[in-house]
Amino acid sequence: MRLSRYFLPTLREPPREAEIVSHRLMLRAGMMRQEAAGIYAFLPLGLRVLKKIEQIIREEQDRSGAIELLMPTMQSADLWRESGRYDAYGKEMLRIKDRHERDMLFGPTNEEMITEIVRASVRSYKDLPLNLYHIQWKFRDEVRPRFGLMRGREFLMKDAYSFDVDQAGAHHSYNKMFVAYLRTFARMGLKSIPMRAESGPIGGSLSHEFIILAQTGESEVFCHKDYLDMAVPPADVNFDDISGLQQIVDKWTAEYAATSDMHDANAFAKVPAASQVSARGIEVGHIFYFGTKYSEPMKAVVATGDGKEVPVHSGSYGIGPSRLVAAIIEASHDEAGIIWPEAVAPFKAAILNLKQGDAATDGACEELYRGLSAKGIDALYNDLDDRAGAKFANADLIGVPYQVMVGPRGLAEGKIEVKTRASGAKEMMSPAAALDLLTRPPAQ
């Protein structure tokens, strides 16, 4: 993308309303724009990151055996009356009337709808297990939206719903999501820690929040430091291996890890002092098993092998892609701006033309830009007539992994300079070597 033809309204100073670093940087980098309290428009740069995050989530959900569909944002109140949540949900749910005075709502979550979809077509235990997910905008009329995308009212959510014939099956479905989540966050360059969480009104032991550590996190968390170095399950993990998956989950739940809600000071005290981590964290995912909470009132039943009908056992599994955009920035930035992990970076590289109008420099930039485009690499070519200093500052702000600096000094020796945003390391190399470096695929 040529910057001269792109839409990237960057700001030198952050708008006053932005307090936390991710919010400030997103506004400055021209990634988004606020439209109302807790409601944001994604600008082109922000959308690129959101799409990358979405895609990683999608790939890992698919790998685990979940199946994507897409449910609407608008829902009928009737479904929610069936489950009893229409009255129970409270003011967080945005209620709307259509032209016929029918009660509608903007979905804050989709348990009812997915249960309705499943009960309509699933009749036999042979149709299970099933895990259906979608990535769709949600609206929760938060009392106090804040911190930009971190706690918006309208937000994108990946929500998956599993259906099994019994609790043992549901447990395995839960474990699949547990493992998929570990992989998902790791691929985004995040160290996520599963922490025991409140399981809500239904009770039960199966609920985990996936937390990443960040100074500006909303919750106070306590855990064993070993979590920070634990190896994430590989891409070829066998999701059908019930005991193998259980072993992974056991390993990841063996050490102490809890948010302040679930914190047990006595248990934490048993962790060796040198291994105690007490920090702030951001919740990026939440999984829980809720059994027959919806299948019973909504009569989502299947026939078992012996001909009886039983309500299905379910769980739901959420990840907030829009929140993740902010969370990744919270976890990865410096004074100068964002530092995108390669897997979610809006562009792989920025090409900085250090002497606009110089025939040799312009030519070298063009050649590199075309070379990358030909190989399908997204590079942002800063071809604007700015001072070089402004280009450096903007490249740092936007935070793409590589900055390729093309100027007369280097070209005199047939070299261009490649700076790695994360480390700050700079290296002179031939344009061919740079092309080679930038077309190398990121690690999965």
Added chain:
RNA sequence: CGGGGCGUAGCGCAGUCUGGUAGCGCGACUGGUUUGGGACCAGUAGGUCGCAGGUUCGAAUCCUGCCGCCCCGACCA
């Protein structure tokens, strides 16, 4: 919803106390000189001062009501 703060040009702000023709910096635009870490010169455009009512010869400024936004708390992907 309780407490606090703020609405003046795209962004950051001054001006409000003490009423008298709306300003500064950055950004944008035009022309020129420039180009290796946020350039310089000259010029230009851009604001019903959040909205409505009131007081006054005169309101960004005083009064009343409303709307919006942010922060702290209780609640949450």
